[in-house]
Amino acid sequence: MSAVKPKPILRQKHFEITLLRLCHQLIENHTDFSSSAIVGLQPRGVFLARRLHAMLEKILKHKIPYGDLDFTFFRDDFRSHDSPLIPSATDIEFEVENKKIILVDDVLYTGRTVRSAMDALMQLGRPEKIELLVFINRRFSRHLPVEANYVGKDVDTIDSQKVRVEWKETDGEDIVWLLEK
Amino acid sequence: MKSSLSVNHLLGIKGLQLRDVELILATADTFKDVLNRPIKKVPSLRDLTIANLFFENSTRTRLSFELAEKRLSADVVNFTSSSSSVTKGETLIDTVNNILAMKVDMVVMRHPSPGAAAFLSQHVRSRIVNAGDGTHEHPTQALLDAFSIREKLGSVKGKKVVIIGDILHSRVALSNIFCLQLLGAEVMVCGPTTLIPKYISELGVRVEHNLRKALQWCDVANVLRIQLERQDIKYFPSLREYTMLFGINKALLDSLDKQIVIMHPGPINRGVEITSDVADSEHSIILDQVENGVAVRMAVLYLLAGKNEK
Known part of the structure; x- marks a missing residue:
């Protein structure tokens, strides 16, 4: 355990406002989502994606295609861990072909996750466009030239820190923590 | 999530624990899903070479392993005893060590002698998957x-x-x-x-x-x-x-x-x-x-390959 106290970066009220802003930014670009779909990245991006998806359906009052994407088999660090990475489920019921896909993840850090996710998504078909939405953007830490189209909050962090997004559904509270590893 | 098998080789079911079998079956579920996609291939084992050594006849198992390996993007070499130096009197360890000298990472082996896979696992440095050893295990x-x-x-x-x-x-x-x-x-x-x-x-x-x-x-x-x-x-x-x-x-x-x-x-x-x-x-x-065989073998290879002994 680290001796440094974890620091909250985003709390309940601000959390809600940020989610709502992201919804409206999405509507600005995708209008009625007639050829767009939301895809949450397993394992932790799906909480954000499901929340945004529910909010968007409530605002627009119609159904929007949604799916979960697992990209474990496409990661570039498969054999550099001590034990194999265990996959989660991919559950995408709609056709990806020619759709505008919005990939949703909680934290953007090195960009490697997003690279793997794009490869995994491309296996399901050829989307017209892929966009990226992240809740927390850890700036100045990229290993790959990847940037998000929609950002909840930018934070400046160092490698020894960790950002954890917690959700009401699974952790009991909507909050973002900055932790010392 | 990370989890791993309690064994370094798949020699038989006898050496496995319940959680190993459950892990393999759960991983096979994901691979079955992959096999139903338009593109049935994932890049996980692209840096590995796997040798299929079949000292006994097989159609289904060999094809199934070969497909599983190819779906995981591994390089595959095949070997059948009828067309090899085994008929010239080479021992099993020599045959396998020669193949491993060509930088092969994993061995899938079928052999008519019970215990052949277990024997091999003690004498060569490679992951071994038993594809049938005599009347012992499959x-x-x-x-x-x-x-x-x-x-x-x-x-x-x-x-x-x-x-x-x-x-x-x-x-x-x-x-x-x-x-x-x-x-x-x-x-x-x-x-x-x-x-x-x-x-x-x-x-x-x-x-x-x-x-x-x-x-x-x-x-x-x-x-x-x-x-x-x-x-x-x-x-x-x-x-x-x-x-x-x-x-x-x-x-x-x-x-x-x-x-x-x-x-x-x-x-x-x-x-x-x-x-x-x-x-x-x-x-x-x-x-x-037969269909599930490919997914299950992909799971076994994936889980064994992902285990590092560092």
């Missing part, structure tokens, strides 16, 4: 059988499975007994007295010599082939008599007061242990077993 077959039962009936726990036929010469039977018992199923073996090992009940399986009674008891019947190539003496008077006493036909199945699932590891001898109308009926999940 672990991936047992895993894919369990996967198929789970897929068809929802779970394996509490199910009654009868294995019918040549238990004495069957590696599938032994691996199935271990695997099914680990997952909480009840197992029975059924066949002529001469083809059932004398002390098999020590393993906690029931023994039955009456086919009708066995079928009436079970939820799943796994039917085995008579392995004439392994029988050095006559174990029963004639194939015709065997068929009359232990062959499964439509009339027999219809006379039961319940529906049972029919499985067969292949190759089928139609008209001997099972009639064509049963093998092709809706009771049979024989082709599902």
Whole structure:
């Protein structure tokens, strides 16, 4: 355990406002989502994606295609861990072909996750466009030239820190923590 | 999430724990999903080379392993003993070490001698997957059988499975007994007295010599082939008599007061242990077993390859 106290970066009220802003930014670009779909990245991006998806359906009052994407088999660090990475489920019921896909993840850090996710998504078909939405953007830490189209909050962090997004559904509270590893 | 097998090689079901089998089956679920996509390939093992060493004939298992390896993007080399230096008198360790010297990372091996895979795992530095060693074990077959039962009936726990036929010469039977018992199923073996090992009940399986009674008891019947190539003496008077006493036909199945699932590891001898109308009926999940075989083998290779000994 680290001796440094974890620091909250985003709390309940601000959390809600940020989610709502992201919804409206999405509507600005995708209008009625007639050829767009939301895809949450397993394992932790799906909480954000499901929340945004529910909010968007409530605002627009119609159904929007949604799916979960697992990209474990496409990661570039498969054999550099001590034990194999265990996959989660991919559950995408709609056709990806020619759709505008919005990939949703909680934290953007090195960009490697997003690279793997794009490869995994491309296996399901050829989307017209892929966009990226992240809740927390850890700036100045990229290993790959990847940037998000929609950002909840930018934070400046160092490698020894960790950002954890917690959700009401699974952790009991909507909050973002900055932790010392 | 991270989790890993308790073993470094897949030599048999006997060395596995329940959580290993559950991990393999759960990982196979994801691979089955991958196999139903337009692009059936993932890049996970792109940096590995796998050698398939088959010192004994095989169609299904070798093709299934080769497909599994290719779907995981591994490089594959194949070796069959009939066209190799084994016929010139080279030992097993020498053959394998020569192949490993060409920078091969994993070995999938079928061999006529029981314990060949275990022997090899002690003498060469490579991950070994047993694809059948004599009359001993055939672990991936047992895993894919369990996967198929789970897929068809929802779970394996509490199910009654009868294995019918040549238990004495069957590696599938032994691996199935271990695997099914680990997952909480009840197992029975059924066949002529001469083809059932004398002390098999020590393993906690029931023994039955009456086919009708066995079928009436079970939820799943796994039917085995008579392995004439392994029988050095006559174990029963004639194939015709065997068929009359232990062959499964439509009339027999219809006379039961319940529906049972029919499985067969292949190759089928139609008209001997099972009639064509049963093998092709809706009771049979024989082709599902073959389909699931690729997903289960992908899971085994993936989980073994991902384990580092650093």
